[in-house]
Amino acid sequence: MRKYLFQRIIYMLITLFIIVTATFFLMKMMPGSPFNNLGGKMTDEQRVLLEAKYGLDQPLPVQYFKYMTGMVQGDFGVSFQYNNRPVTDIILDRIGPSAHLGAQALIIGSILGVILGMIAAIKHNTWIDYGSNIIAVLGISIPSFVFAGLLQYYLAVKLQLFPVSFWEGPIYTVLPTIALMIFPMAICARFMRTEMLEVLGSDYIELARAKGVKNSSIMFRHAMRNALIPVVTVLGPMTVSLMTGTLVIEQIFAIPGIGEQFVLSISTSDYPVIMGTTILFAVLFVVVILIVDLLYGLIDPRIRLQGGKN
Amino acid sequence: MKSKWLYLLLVTLFTMTLVACGSGNDDSAQDNGAADDTSEEKVLNISSPSDIPTLDPIMTEDNVSTQWIDTIYEGLYRQAPGGEIVSGIAKIEETEVSEDGLTYTFHLREDAKWANGDPVTAHDFVYGWQRATDPANGSFYGNYLMSGKIKNATEIFAGDMAPEELGVKAADDYTFVVELEVPIPYFDSYVINSNFLPAHKEFVEEQGDKFSLSPDSILSNGPFKLTEWKADNGWTVEKNEDYWDAENVALDAINVKVIKETNTALSNYEVGDLDRVTLSGSQVNENRTNPEFMSLTESSVFYVKLNQESTEKSEYMQNVNFRKAIAKGFDKQAYIDVAYGNDSVPVDTLVPYEFVQHPESGEDFQTGNEALAYDVEAAQEFWNKAKEELGFEEVSVSFLSGDSDVAKKVSEVMKTELEKNLPGLTLETVNVPWAQQLDLMRSGDYELAVSGWGPDYKDAISFVDIFVTGGENNDVGYSNEEYDALVKAAKTELFNDPVKRFESLQQAEDILLEEAGIAPIMQRKTSVLSKSYVKGLEKMNPFGNNYSFKYVDIQK
Numbered sequence: 001m002r003k004y005l006f007q008r009i010i011y012m013l014i015t016l017f018i019i020v021t022a023t024f025f026l027m028k029m030m031p032g033s034p035f036n037n038l039g040g041k042m043t044d045e046q047r048v049l050l051e052a053k054y055g056l057d058q059p060l061p062v063q064y065f066k067y068m069t070g071m072v073q074g075d076f077g078v079s080f081q082y083n084n085r086p087v088t089d090i091i092l093d094r095i096g097p098s099a100h101l102g103a104q105a106l107i108i109g110s111i112l113g114v115i116l117g118m119i120a121a122i123k124h125n126t127w128i129d130y131g132s133n134i135i136a137v138l139g140i141s142i143p144s145f146v147f148a149g150l151l152q153y154y155l156a157v158k159l160q161l162f163p164v165s166f167w168e169g170p171i172y173t174v175l176p177t178i179a180l181m182i183f184p185m186a187i188c189a190r191f192m193r194t195e196m197l198e199v200l201g202s203d204y205i206e207l208a209r210a211k212g213v214k215n216s217s218i219m220f221r222h223a224m225r226n227a228l229i230p231v232v233t234v235l236g237p238m239t240v241s242l243m244t245g246t247l248v249i250e251q252i253f254a255i256p257g258i259g260e261q262f263v264l265s266i267s268t269s270d271y272p273v274i275m276g277t278t279i280l281f282a283v284l285f286v287v288v289i290l291i292v293d294l295l296y297g298l299i300d301p302r303i304r305l306q307g308g309k310n
Numbered sequence: 311m312k313s314k315w316l317y318l319l320l321v322t323l324f325t326m327t328l329v330a331c332g333s334g335n336d337d338s339a340q341d342n343g344a345a346d347d348t349s350e351e352k353v354l355n356i357s358s359p360s361d362i363p364t365l366d367p368i369m370t371e372d373n374v375s376t377q378w379i380d381t382i383y384e385g386l387y388r389q390a391p392g393g394e395i396v397s398g399i400a401k402i403e404e405t406e407v408s409e410d411g412l413t414y415t416f417h418l419r420e421d422a423k424w425a426n427g428d429p430v431t432a433h434d435f436v437y438g439w440q441r442a443t444d445p446a447n448g449s450f451y452g453n454y455l456m457s458g459k460i461k462n463a464t465e466i467f468a469g470d471m472a473p474e475e476l477g478v479k480a481a482d483d484y485t486f487v488v489e490l491e492v493p494i495p496y497f498d499s500y501v502i503n504s505n506f507l508p509a510h511k512e513f514v515e516e517q518g519d520k521f522s523l524s525p526d527s528i529l530s531n532g533p534f535k536l537t538e539w540k541a542d543n544g545w546t547v548e549k550n551e552d553y554w555d556a557e558n559v560a561l562d563a564i565n566v567k568v569i570k571e572t573n574t575a576l577s578n579y580e581v582g583d584l585d586r587v588t589l590s591g592s593q594v595n596e597n598r599t600n601p602e603f604m605s606l607t608e609s610s611v612f613y614v615k616l617n618q619e620s621t622e623k624s625e626y627m628q629n630v631n632f633r634k635a636i637a638k639g640f641d642k643q644a645y646i647d648v649a650y651g652n653d654s655v656p657v658d659t660l661v662p663y664e665f666v667q668h669p670e671s672g673e674d675f676q677t678g679n680e681a682l683a684y685d686v687e688a689a690q691e692f693w694n695k696a697k698e699e700l701g702f703e704e705v706s707v708s709f710l711s712g713d714s715d716v717a718k719k720v721s722e723v724m725k726t727e728l729e730k731n732l733p734g735l736t737l738e739t740v741n742v743p744w745a746q747q748l749d750l751m752r753s754g755d756y757e758l759a760v761s762g763w764g765p766d767y768k769d770a771i772s773f774v775d776i777f778v779t780g781g782e783n784n785d786v787g788y789s790n791e792e793y794d795a796l797v798k799a800a801k802t803e804l805f806n807d808p809v810k811r812f813e814s815l816q817q818a819e820d821i822l823l824e825e826a827g828i829a830p831i832m833q834r835k836t837s838v839l840s841k842s843y844v845k846g847l848e849k850m851n852p853f854g855n856n857y858s859f860k861y862v863d864i865q866k
Contacts, residue, residue, distance in 0.1 A: 032745020035450070046453050049467070053448040078519075083364035085523055093541035149573075157577045164577045166567060167543060251571040254578075256542035260570065269745055 034269040077272035087276035098257035102242035109181030117192025139186025145248040148179035165254035195227035236292035357569040366522040367504040368449040380855035382530040393852040411493030432480030434508035440473040442505040461489040493805035496769035533860040560863035605653040610764040614829035619787030632696035637829035639689035640727035648723040669808035706736035710759040788827035
C-alpha cells in the first residue's frame with residue numbers, strides 16, 4: 001500500500017509538471033496581449049514599457065524558468081487585471097465559496113441520488129420507479145441554470161422565502177445548492193438504479209436470500225456496496241468540477257467564486273492568474289482521482305491496490 | 311466488515327469538515343439589517359458589474375476603478391453632476407494661468423486632510439504626479455495623458471529623465487505650480503483624471519507592493535472612505551467626517567454588491583435589496599413604463615472604422631464614394647434594436663451630443679451634420695459611382711467583430727443591412743476574441759470594424775484628434791491636410807481664442823464626415839431603474855467617473 005501510494009504520488013507530480021509546462025507555452029501562443037484590453041488608447045511604446053515591467057519582454061524559456069522557480073517557492077506572481085494583487089490572494093479569496101457550495105451540493109446530491117436509485121431498483125416497475133426515473137431524466141437534461149432561474153424567481157422574488165442572491169450566510173446557500181445538486185443527484189440515481197438491478201439479479205444475492213439473510217442486510221451490506229463502484233467513478237471528476245466553481249450558478253446568485261475568475265483571466269490574457277487557477281484545478285483533479293482509486297479498495301475488496309508487485 | 315466501518319468513518323469525517331468549513335462564512339450574515347432603515351441613516355445600496363480592478367489612482371483604466379477612486383479621493387478639482395468642474399483641494403476661482411497658458415498656479419485649501427489627520431499639501435500633489443510618470447510604476451493613463459503635455463513627461467516615461475524633473479513644484483505648502491509644454495485649453499477637466507490625484511508619500515512607500523490592495527492599505531482624502539472590500543463580493547464606503555466639505559455630503563454610506571448577471575440585479579432591485587439598477591438588453595423595453603425608469607445620455611459614440619490602409623482592399627476603401635455608400639447604407643436604428651435593444655440614439659456624427667457647448671452662446675457643439683445619415687437611395691447612388699470608378703460588379707469586404715453575443719448580433723445586422731442595400735457587396739464576418747480583435751485593428755489587418763470612443767476630458771478635441779494623419783489612435787488610415795491643419799490650430803495658436811477654436815474643431819469634424827472617414831452609428835444611453843428617493847443620480851457625467859456620489863442624497 002505504501003509503495004503504491006509513493007508510486008502514485010510520483011506519477012502525480014510528473015502529470016502536474018506536464019500540465020503546467022503545456023499550459024504555460026500554449027497560453028503564450030494565445031493571440032492578444034494582457035495590456036491592450038481597453039480599446040485603442042495604448043501606444044506601442046507604452047506596451048513595451050509594461051511588458052518590461054512584468055518581464056514579458058524576455059525570451060519564453062527564461063520566462064518559463066523564472067515562473068517555475070517562483071512556483072516551487074510558492075510565488076505565483078501578481079495579476080495584471082487586478083493590478084499588483086498576488087495570484088494566491090485572488091485564488092484564496094474565491095475558492096472558499098466555490099468549494100463550500102460545490103461540496104454541499106455534491107454530498108446532498110449524491111446521497112439523495114443513491115437513495116433514490118436504490119428505492120427505484122427495489123420497487124422496480126412500480127410508480128415509485130417511474131417517478132424517480134422521470135426526476136433523473138429531467139435532472140440530467142435540464143441545465144442547472146434553468147433550475148437556478150426558476151428557483152430564484154419563484155422562491156426568492158415571488159414568495160420571498162430566500163434571499164435572491166449574495167453570499168452572506170447559510171440561508172444564502174440554499175437555492176444555489178439545490179440548483180447545483182440536481183445534476184449529481186440525477187446521475188447517481190441513474191447509475192445506482194441500473195447497477196442495483198443488475199446486482200440484485202446476480203447469483204450471490206440469490207444465495208444470500210436462499211440462506212435466509214435479512215432483506216435489509218442484503219440490500220446494504222451486499223448489494224449497495226457493489227452497486228456503488230460506478231457511482232464513485234463518476235463522482236470523482238464531478239467533485240472537481242463542482243468544487244472549482246460553476247460559472248453560471250455563481251453569476252446567477254452573485255456568489256464570489258472562482259468559476260468566473262478562470263474564464264475572465266483567459267479572456268483578458270492575465271497569464272499569472274491563468275497559470276495559478278490551472279495548477280489549482282490540476283492538483284485537485286489528480287488528488288481526487290487518487291482518492292477515488294483508494295475508495296475502490298474500500299468498497300470492493302476484490303480491487304486490491306498493489307503497487308510494484310510485478 | 312472492518313473496511314465498511316472505515317468507509318463510513320471517512321464519509322462522516324468528510325461531512326464534518328465541510329460543515330466546519332461552511333460555518334466560517336457566517337460572520338457577515340447580520341450586515342443585511344442596513345437595508346431597512348430604522349434610523350435616520352442614509353445608505354445607498356447599489357450593484358457593480360465587476361469587482362474593483364484596482365484602487366491605485368495611477369493604475370486605473372476602467373470605469374469601475376475610476377468611479378470608486380473618485381469617490382474616496384479628491385484632487386485639485388471635482389466634477390459636479392452634469393460635468394461642471396468645481397473646487398476640490400484647489401480653489402478654482404483663485405487658480406492663476408500665465409499669459410502663454412503654460413504655467414498654472416493652484417492655491418490649495420488649508421483645511422483638507424488625509425484620513426490619518428495629516429494635511430493635504432502641494433508636496434502630495436508633486437509626489438502623486440511624479441509617481442504617475444515613473445516608468446517603473448507602469449501607469450498607462452499617466453503616460454497617455456501627460457506625455458507631450460506636462461513638462462518633461464515624455465522624457466521621464468522614456469527613461470531619459472528622473473520623475474523628480476517633472477514640471478511640477480510646490481512653491482509653498484499650499485501652492486502647487488504646473489508647467490506645460492503646450493497650452494491646454496481644457497486643463498480644468500483634464501486634471502480630473504485620477505492620475506492627477508495627490509499621494510501621501512510616506513504611506514505609499516511604507517505600503518510598497520501592497521498599496522491599495524485592501525482598505526488598510528489605502529490612505530484617501532475624499533468625501534468617502536473605504537471601510538470594507540471583499541473580493542468579488544462587494545465593498546462599502548462610509549462618509550468621511552474629516553472631509554473638508556463633509557457638511558455637504560448627504561449620504562452616510564454606500565453599499566456596493568458585485569452582481570454580474572443583469573437579471574439577478576433586477577430581481578434584487580424588485581425585492582428591495584438595491585436602490586438602483588442598470589438595465590440591459592430586453593430589460594429596457596420590459597421596464598419602460600415603470601415610473602422609476604430613466605435613460606441617461608453618455609458621451610460614448612460608436613462608429614464603423616473604414617480602414618483606408620487595408621492590405622487587401624485599400625483601393626476600394628480609399629474611394630470616397632465606396633465609403634459613403636457603406637456609411638449611408640445601413641439602418642442605424644435597426645443596428646441598435648438588434649444588437650442592444652436599448653435607448654441608444656442613432657447619430658451621423660463623431661462628437662457626442664450634450665458633451666461640449668459653445669463658449670459664448672452655450673449652444674451644443676454637435677449641430678448634426680447629415681452627410682452620413684442613413685439613406686438607401688443616396689447610398690446606392692454612391693455605390694454605383696464607386697462601381698464605375700473602380701470597375702467592379704461584385705466585391706467582398708471583411709467585417710471584424712468580437713465573439714460576445716452582442717458582437718455576433720452586430721455582425722449579423724451589418725451583413726443583412728449592407729448586403730440588402732448595396733447590390734454586389736458580400737460582407738464576410740470575422741468574429742474573434744476581443745484581445746485578438748484589438749491586435750488586428752492595431753496592425754491594420756481588417757477592412758471594417760466597429761469601435762467606440764469615450765472622452766478623457768471635456769473637449770471636442772478628445773474625439774477630433776483621433777483621426778489626424780499618423781495619430782497614435784488613428785488606425786483607419788484617414789488623412790486630410792485641411793483636417794490636420796484645423797486640429798493643429800486648435801491645439802496651438804487658437805488656445806486663447808475659445809470661439810475660433812471651437813469653430814475650427816467643428817469644421818474639422820465636418821470634413822471628416824463629408825469624406826466618410828468613419829461611419830458613425832450611435833451615441834450610447836444607459837437605462838436604469840432608480841427609486842424616487844434617490845436624488846442626484848439623474849445624469850451621467852460627460853467624462854471620467856460616471857457619477858459624483860458626493861452630491862447624491864436619499865430623501866424618503
